[in-house]
Amino acid sequence: xxxxxxxxxxxxxxxxxxxxxxxxxxxxxxxxxxxxxxxxxxxxxxxxxxxxxxxxxxxxxxxxxxxxxxxxxxxxxxxxxxxxxxxxxxxxxxxxxxxxxxxxxxxxxxxxxxx
Amino acid sequence: xxxxxxxxxxxxxxxxxxxxxxxxxxxxxxxxxxxxxxxxxxxxxxxxxxxxxxxxxxxxxxxxxxxxxxxxxxxxxxxxxxxxxxxxxxxxxxxxxxxxxxxxxxxxxxxxxx
Numbered sequence: 575x576x577x578x579x580x581x582x583x584x585x586x587x588x589x590x591x592x593x594x595x596x597x598x599x600x601x602x603x604x605x606x607x608x609x610x611x612x613x614x615x616x617x618x619x620x621x622x623x624x625x626x627x628x629x630x631x632x633x634x635x636x637x638x639x640x641x642x643x644x645x646x647x648x649x650x651x652x653x654x655x656x657x658x659x660x661x662x663x664x665x666x667x668x669x670x671x672x673x674x675x676x677x678x679x680x681x682x683x684x685x686x687x688x689x
Numbered sequence: 690x691x692x693x694x695x696x697x698x699x700x701x702x703x704x705x706x707x708x709x710x711x712x713x714x715x716x717x718x719x720x721x722x723x724x725x726x727x728x729x730x731x732x733x734x735x736x737x738x739x740x741x742x743x744x745x746x747x748x749x750x751x752x753x754x755x756x757x758x759x760x761x762x763x764x765x766x767x768x769x770x771x772x773x774x775x776x777x778x779x780x781x782x783x784x785x786x787x788x789x790x791x792x793x794x795x796x797x798x799x800x801x802x803x
Contacts, residue, residue, distance in 0.1 A: 619794035679731035
């Protein structure tokens, strides 16, 4: 069965510093996708970054990068140069073909960026 | 603008009064899905649809119904809402081929059942 684990309920970081949000996953399907979503206090779910299981390189989108370690089944999100607007909940999610493409979410990490 | 829309955004109702939350996407996506979000549990899938007239249960389908009569719309129906269905609901959609495309989410519907 698919499972996503986010062990950090909350993280603090100072503005302009980098922060890593942890995510580990479990699936028996060799083909899967890993996603990170941001949920600000307004509630919407904003897609940030995607990593495919067969991608050779780690995904990067602006200040977001995904540290993908397949053997360890981890997909950590790295936010560089944090900004006050990065304060939000962050969800790691996975999608595979055996699960009829549903997204399985972790419980989230709340990030607070301080001035 | 490509988007997923949900209505209403906020709803307060009473136990047993049937309600429908609408979801519509303008991206010609085949795959649509409903999730509920509860504190400490993340998002859990309620129902999904692979295409028109093709729907199936997700992880928490009890108390909900859906229909997919046309590609763009995927309403969520609560025939007899109960307080344990108080939650934040999201509709999502994505392309469906053999890939694992990103799901795009609607803005969410906050439901309170008294």
